[in-house]
Amino acid sequence: MPQTSTQVILVNRPTGLPTSSDFEIRSQPVPEPAAGELVVANLYISLDPAMRGWMRDARSYVPPVGLGEVMRAGAVGRVLASRDPNFAEGDHVSGLLGVQSIACVPGKGLRKVDPKLAPLSAYLGVLGMPAMTAYFGLLEVGALAADDTVLVSGAAGAVGSMVGQIAKLKGARAVGLAGGPEKCQHLVNELGFDAAIDYKHDDVKAKIKATCPDRVNVYFDNVGGELLNIALTQLAMRARVVICGAISQYNHLEKIEGPSNYMSLLVSRARMEGFVVFDYAKRYDEASQQLGAWLSAGKLSYRETVIEGLDNFADSFAKLFTGDKLGKLVLKVG
Amino acid sequence: MPQTSTQVILVNRPTGLPTSSDFEIRSQPVPEPAAGELVVANLYISLDPAMRGWMRDARSYVPPVGLGEVMRAGAVGRVLASRDPNFAEGDHVSGLLGVQSIACVPGKGLRKVDPKLAPLSAYLGVLGMPAMTAYFGLLEVGALAADDTVLVSGAAGAVGSMVGQIAKLKGARAVGLAGGPEKCQHLVNELGFDAAIDYKHDDVKAKIKATCPDRVNVYFDNVGGELLNIALTQLAMRARVVICGAISQYNHLEKIEGPSNYMSLLVSRARMEGFVVFDYAKRYDEASQQLGAWLSAGKLSYRETVIEGLDNFADSFAKLFTGDKLGKLVLKVG
Numbered sequence: 001m002p003q004t005s006t007q008v009i010l011v012n013r014p015t016g017l018p019t020s021s022d023f024e025i026r027s028q029p030v031p032e033p034a035a036g037e038l039v040v041a042n043l044y045i046s047l048d049p050a051m052r053g054w055m056r057d058a059r060s061y062v063p064p065v066g067l068g069e070v071m072r073a074g075a076v077g078r079v080l081a082s083r084d085p086n087f088a089e090g091d092h093v094s095g096l097l098g099v100q101s102i103a104c105v106p107g108k109g110l111r112k113v114d115p116k117l118a119p120l121s122a123y124l125g126v127l128g129m130p131a132m133t134a135y136f137g138l139l140e141v142g143a144l145a146a147d148d149t150v151l152v153s154g155a156a157g158a159v160g161s162m163v164g165q166i167a168k169l170k171g172a173r174a175v176g177l178a179g180g181p182e183k184c185q186h187l188v189n190e191l192g193f194d195a196a197i198d199y200k201h202d203d204v205k206a207k208i209k210a211t212c213p214d215r216v217n218v219y220f221d222n223v224g225g226e227l228l229n230i231a232l233t234q235l236a237m238r239a240r241v242v243i244c245g246a247i248s249q250y251n252h253l254e255k256i257e258g259p260s261n262y263m264s265l266l267v268s269r270a271r272m273e274g275f276v277v278f279d280y281a282k283r284y285d286e287a288s289q290q291l292g293a294w295l296s297a298g299k300l301s302y303r304e305t306v307i308e309g310l311d312n313f314a315d316s317f318a319k320l321f322t323g324d325k326l327g328k329l330v331l332k333v334g
Numbered sequence: 335m336p337q338t339s340t341q342v343i344l345v346n347r348p349t350g351l352p353t354s355s356d357f358e359i360r361s362q363p364v365p366e367p368a369a370g371e372l373v374v375a376n377l378y379i380s381l382d383p384a385m386r387g388w389m390r391d392a393r394s395y396v397p398p399v400g401l402g403e404v405m406r407a408g409a410v411g412r413v414l415a416s417r418d419p420n421f422a423e424g425d426h427v428s429g430l431l432g433v434q435s436i437a438c439v440p441g442k443g444l445r446k447v448d449p450k451l452a453p454l455s456a457y458l459g460v461l462g463m464p465a466m467t468a469y470f471g472l473l474e475v476g477a478l479a480a481d482d483t484v485l486v487s488g489a490a491g492a493v494g495s496m497v498g499q500i501a502k503l504k505g506a507r508a509v510g511l512a513g514g515p516e517k518c519q520h521l522v523n524e525l526g527f528d529a530a531i532d533y534k535h536d537d538v539k540a541k542i543k544a545t546c547p548d549r550v551n552v553y554f555d556n557v558g559g560e561l562l563n564i565a566l567t568q569l570a571m572r573a574r575v576v577i578c579g580a581i582s583q584y585n586h587l588e589k590i591e592g593p594s595n596y597m598s599l600l601v602s603r604a605r606m607e608g609f610v611v612f613d614y615a616k617r618y619d620e621a622s623q624q625l626g627a628w629l630s631a632g633k634l635s636y637r638e639t640v641i642e643g644l645d646n647f648a649d650s651f652a653k654l655f656t657g658d659k660l661g662k663l664v665l666k667v668g
Binding site: 059060061224229233243244245246249255256257258259260261262263264265266267268269270271272273274275276279 | 393394395558563567577578579580583589590591592593594595596597598599600601602603604605606607608609610613
């Protein structure tokens with residue numbers, strides 16, 4: 001049993017893109033677990049755009065991470081000690097274990113994962129929260145129908161790549177927005193999207209018109225900003241705009257850019273709806289089973305970008321916003 | 335039977351607030367009605383914010399009024415001649431009869447109205463499209479529940495005043511946003527709103543917090559702009575934002591202001607949905623019966639601002655945007 005945990009502590013509220021000066025690396029003694037608690041050795045830590053919001057001191061769906069606290073993050077790890085009867089030493093678990101090498105946390109809220117079914121890091125992506133987010137966001141909030149055309153932004157990311165694949169598995173058309181020809185080729189050639197739009201180089205509006213001739217029934221938005229604004233003009237009647245994230249806006253110093261074309265919601269009798277995957281916690285098992293079955297059957301592809309070392313947290317996290325990665329971004333504990 | 339119709343013709347696409355130079359008054363011979371058509375003497379013409387959109391050459395839920403065409407408007411009138419077996423000379427009808435003294439139009443799309451049940455002008459307001467808009471927007475799109483708090487902008491207008499009253503009749507709380515103390519007193523003292531907020535003089539955010547302590551379940555938006563943006567920050571969980579109009583933005587020369595706080599939809603798991611009352615045409619009778627019953631029982635109050643003379647169309651229409659009127663704005667044919 002290690003005596004100390006290496007922890008990434010939030011010490012400043014970032015302005016703009018977070019940098020290493022917003023965090024400190026500390027060694028802390030690992031406490032004795034109280035009743036109901038586990039000690040977990042983290043193996044892989046999930047880097048997600050939502051974490052940028054958790055660094056901000058504003059009303060949101062969860063309280064912000066406090067200054068001086070361990071940065072909140074999903075992770076997978078191995079149980080070193082357990083005082084929760086639902087978990088035993090040697091089990092593998094996933095949950096909000098934080099950006100640290102050793103976590104001492106309540107067992108409640110953790111889920112057991114099986115390293116024989118899939119590599120452990122997969123439980124942060126194709127079988128984890130990004131996949132759950134895509135699953136419930138597309139099927140429940142987006143109310144997907146088989147003859148729909150789905151347009152998704154951030155399509156080469158952990159959530160977006162699942163949105164497109166689930167849309168295809170359900171019989172719908174999928175068109176992805178991503179940055180650069182490499183990602184666009186990945187969407188079409190490896191993930192099976194019907195088309196991809198390179199927002200850095202293409203005329204986005206013209207390309208949506210060309211690839212979505214019956215307009216867009218579900219726009220799954222991870223990005224916000226100008227892509228959301230353009231997509232609003234291309235909605236089909238009674239379209240659903242799923243507000244999952246706004247990665248283009250999270251690091252804005254001034255107020256974020258609102259969608260000036262929102263009155264298209266009236267013209268198209270469409271709705272724009274926000275959601276938080278945590279609300280579907282009671283149905284995670286249902287989604288896990290479906291996703292696991294698809295993965296076992298070879299129907300889901302995924303990519304990971306894995307960076308090693310807690311020291312590299314801030315620089316790695318920035319790649320979510322610069323786009324300098326493909327698929328799920330994971331920090332491997334060194 | 336009059337030989338000529340005085341018609342208000344759209345001759346320019348207005349930039350900003352429409353003025354009399356955007357219209358011409360013409361006398362045209364009244365044609366012989368074809369099979370299925372009626373000749374109607376218009377008595378009252380409805381002035382509605384949506385008409386500003388119809389003057390614009392852009393994709394919308396109806397085609398724009400063409401240059402050189404009679405300006406589109408709802409109206410009530412008396413049938414002078416009918417070649418539609420559903421209507422007879424002397425009947426009173428409402429429908430899209432246009433800004434003109436005599437209309438020759440298909441009977442299809444017109445509705446008979448009864449001058450014994452209510453003054454004819456009421457069929458343009460408390461029993462007309464504004465009331466239908468409030469009824470279906472609030473109950474269907476807004477999915478009103480009895481314990482909801484409803485916030486409505488443009489609350490002293492034809493639609494907003496009905497939204498508040500219908501909310502109260504359904505057991506909900508109603509808070510209105512209006513411009514100036516006179517309108518605010520009218521909302522509370524005559525229409526029975528629980529509270530009114532004077533957006534011209536009050537601290538709107540603080541006043542919403544004070545008057546909606548459990549936050550806002552339904553925000554019925556007629557106004558757009560900064561009021562929408564503030565309201566988004568005050569939504570209750572699973573709130574519905576009903577996009578009915580954006581009167582603050584219709585005359586903007588540059589692109590309209592989008593709601594920069596739209597990510598509150600995610601924080602509150604809320605939806606923002608646009609609608610067009612015409613989609614509910616098959617259910618107009620249901621709404622008419624309910625509204626008529628409430629009116630007969632003395633449960634609905636309304637005000638009208640009536641201006642006489644087709645010559646005054648442009649100046650009268652501008653009052654919708656300057657706020658210089660109370661309740662339903664009507665043009666009486668001279």
